Amino acid sequence: MNAATANGGNIIEVHGVSKSYGGVQANTDISINVPYGKITGLIGPNGSGKTTLFNSIVGYHPIDEGSIQFEGREISKLRVPQIARLGMLRTFQQTRIYSKMSCMDNMQISVSQRNRPMTDMFKARDKGAIVERAEQLLEFVGLYQKRLLISGDLSFGQQKLLEFAMALMNEPKVLLLDEPTAGINPTLINGLIDRLKRANEEFGVTLFVIEHNMRVIMNLAEQISCLAHGEMLATGTPDELQNDQRVIDAYLGAH
Template sequence: MSGRLELQGLRKSFGGVVATDDVTLGFEPGTLSAIIGPNGAGKTTLFHLITGKLPVTAGRVLLDGAEITGLDRREIVRRGIGRAFQVANLFPSFSVQDSLAAALMAHAGRTAGLFSTFPPPDVQRQAEEVMELCGLTHLSRTEARHLSHGDQKLLDIALALALNPKVLLLDEPTAGMGPDERWRMIERVYRLWEARKLTLIFIEHDMDIVFKIAQSVRVLRYGAVLAEGTPEEVRRNPAVVEAYLGAEHAL
């Protein structure tokens, strides 16, 4: 399966404003990494560049050694980059099961049966597997618009997983949740990563979560890489403490 993601000198500017400044990072297959930094540091812009939502001003994105910079967004997904957003991007009137079936069929180019009452058995089986993995089986017939905030975010992750990505990008998976719900969500994310062995990269502002589950942490500031390393190394980095963490998270 692999899933090595490389960013080489990635830059994005909007007129005179540089949102991403010469970002060079490597993510090894099967690793769990966090990207942190102040608001406006360029974290979400970086995800936009990886997934093709925004065109790259300069630099390259490579997946398993093959360049994907500038490819159509659907082709980037087909190559193995999946993404779940801060705001759940769902089929509001579809049930959980039908949402997943629709995503699977669209991804496979089987649009003729997209709105069929009875999805093909293989699609049904795949949808059921993803629902079980994401803890959504008991909500299979619930319409997406009637799900709780946390379950909507789980469905958004499930939709990304249904496309069998090598690399999964999660933009603040715990945003808008209370403390207990945040930890339930991140435990679910961790179990998904363990089960699928994919390369998982997440943006998160809760440092307790970051330092508990991430294998490595990358810190952005003003669109550039300020630091990278293990959670312990990042917590001890004086520049990171001064720019972002504050004394309460330093070791």
């Protein structure tokens, strides 16, 4: 991994980012690094600015101050589709899929747009390597049996799995997951954690995960950062954070 060593081993480097909505300061002077090939967690109480930070990173809105680098390249001025084509994708807290199309169609249109020649848009659908890859990934998330159904008819949990499979279809270098287990049946959560870990290990996708479920994030991430009131509170291993008095106070509302 040349790129990995070139940038101190970090795929995303956020330096001093601030973002306000009118009078509300959502993020203040946030700095965070996401190392290559690892799973990094982001926690914090409701309204602490986690999703705002995600939105800033993927180019959803301009930031007020600071710099965001992806593989050593400044991306804070780029827009969402450009950043997505570089290889950084996000999934949404409220699952977003193409609800009137079948699962297979959802997968086919999610192929990577990186370095894709324009003539590819006129290639026949339902043919070739794309179909094979789509079926493999649907199998991977356990939706193969449902592949021909209209995706909007799936249950919420299944839609989340489909969105995850669509993201993998895009062959991202890094995937930002906004609460992947929210709204999912607790009995299915273990399977999801397993799949996230396998995506990280087998497909080499770096993961950056917002998660409220402490059990999940402590299991998953190697390094966790905690936000509170739009500011970076602490960063460390799961064990360090669990025993950090400031983090405990933030979650118990001592501020």
